Amino acid sequence: MSVIIILLIASISVAGLFLAGFIWSVKSGQYEDDYSPSSRILFEDTTTDKPSSSKP
């Protein structure tokens, strides 16, 4: 059953990654505002100018 060690290492490192991501997101203020992000995505930022076929 030694493969469990590999799975544990893999799972824990991913969990560690997630933890790091979580800490980063909290510290960098990602979750300070839990109201406006959900509304913000509803606004369209596209402009009315004619669809262009040329690259920007």
Added chain:
Amino acid sequence: MQVEKFYYDNKIVKAFGYATVIFAVVGMLAGLWAALQIYMPSTSLNLPATTFGRMRPLHTNAIIFAFVGNCIFTGVYYSLQRLCKARMFSDTLSWIHFWGWQLIIASAAITLLMGYTTGKEYAELEWPIDIAITLIWVVFGINMFGTILKRREKHLYVAIWFYIATWVTVAMLHIVNSFAIPVSFMKSYSWYAGVQDALVQWWYGHNAVAFFLTTPILGLMYYFLPKAANRPVYSYRLSIIHFWALIFIYIWAGPHHLLYTALPDWAQSLGTVFSVMLIFPSWGGMLNGLFTLRGAWDKVREDPVLKFMVVAITCYGMATLEGPLLSLKNINAIAHYTDWIVAHVHVGGLGWNGFIAFAMLYYLVPKMWGTQLYSRKLANNHFWLGTIGIILYAVPLYWAGFSQSLMWKTFTPEGQLKFQFLETVTNIIPMYVSRSVGGGLYLVGALIMVYNLVKTIRAGSFIANEAAEAAPLQKEEKPHGNRHWHSWIERRPVTLLVFSLIVVAIGGILEMMPTFLVKSNVPTISSVKPYTPLELQGRDIYVREGCYTCHSQMIRPFRDEVARYGEYSKAGEFVYDHPFQWGSKRTGPDLARLGGKYPDSWHYNHMDDPTTMSPGSVMPAYPWLLDDNLDTASTRSKIRAMQKLGVPYPEGFEDRANEDLMQQANSIVESLKKDKIETPANKEIVALIAYLQRIGKDIKLEGTASN
């Protein structure tokens, strides 16, 4: 602040969208064909490529990686740009990703039908394709993270978090589970054996459901549901909490696929505990989705996009309630190996994945072509056909699962098993018929969608580059665009930590794996011996024909299973099984103690036409095994590969292996001759018979020795 003008890339979204539609139809057709074969074996056409054992992996791979895969990419490429207020990081990478993925799908379809398979469910693709998947996945990752880094919106919307978790975890799962030693260009043996292989496989299998069929789709839900309903998600805070809870808990639930097997009990219990906990984050997502529509139910009545969403989220809720329940040992004892599980995954697949994909397509196509949906009525028809299809599919299979399980476990008052295995199959054939009708309706619905979308596209004009405006992100430092990426990363300690963790984890795993695994394959049951060369070749044929898609090789310690099949399976019996072949469904009986049960001639006739030996059998015929020559040229490299994996063949055995093989083949030919069957010794059937006669026998020898 200067507002920047930029363009969203819709062309790549269109390409992935087209691929989604095409592979939806292809994958469902393969599924329907496989479903027909279960009660009409003749629909296999007696051809190797179209027989169930190869069609079923084709179906599962096409649906998971081609249909849902392309659906994920469609949604991610559309929503990520808009959520980040930035064009994709690199158009070139986008197109490498697109064509690379389609090429992988094409090669998967061809190789699976040709019988190239690793024999591990949902990870059947052989090693060169596995490497290609890894590379393309990395391309996708660079493109995604690149876009996130150059975003113009500081806040990472919850959908993006779901995409990130998907990318990271799928990368790890794929790499760890695909570890194999190549034998030739299209053949490899799993690095792990027996119980270990099973554990890795279901750790992968379960998390593939979690991180390929769930988290990215939840991300899509969090983008497309609020957009379609034009109202914010019910609780943004709940979405954050359930996201982190979900990804932390999901990774540990895999062993619930192996309850009552030879996996150690503590690992089984671990899987159960985490599976039960999963209900909270899963239902958090489900409720958040449904509550988003509070006060908007009038819209649901009108808008087909929202209709599909509502049923999708409801199916997600049902499947994630059922999952924890199925992880309880007492319920699993009833459900495992039956069609209940097939129903369970299809509530998730047809309901959750399929309906979210349809909703997304109905939303995206009119938007990207700047027009209205061609026919709302047809979309509604699609919705009802799909919904009724799911019900006609799932309900009979739940019924079938219960019937099967109860019949397996029924004893007569005299203490004998009441039903032959075959009776338990023929009894549920009406349910199999209904299931294929349900699947057929679902497919018809999808075809109506194709027509509707084509008409919509014809009416509109495609907006390849959609103009948008946003202010750039204010940063403390200069934009990193023309700097080296490393100098950018160095100024971010946490990011650096994360990246180094990845590197360390991968390095550590790669280093430790060989040492650990080879050592642990030392047998614990002394009578269990490696397969002979002929048996090994026969086993590879067993893997090639996908026998594991209908036959298990794992007898659970239940009274009925021991009475029906023999002594329950022990972990030590599988130490030379690269890959393990425990299976997950019993449309045919368990084969773990098949060895010595029937004469060689029985197997010969049975493979030629199963109904001659068991009238009414739904097993397909394998006539080509009687005609095709065994490829003995590969024996040497196969033995060498096994030796490298720690299987104790004597030194130099690879050079004598074919002599040994011919000797055993001749003895089988002799035994067949006694039953008036003439066959040359070099046919594939001889090797297969050798393997089938070996399965589960070693432990019986120990029994006789100790007596």
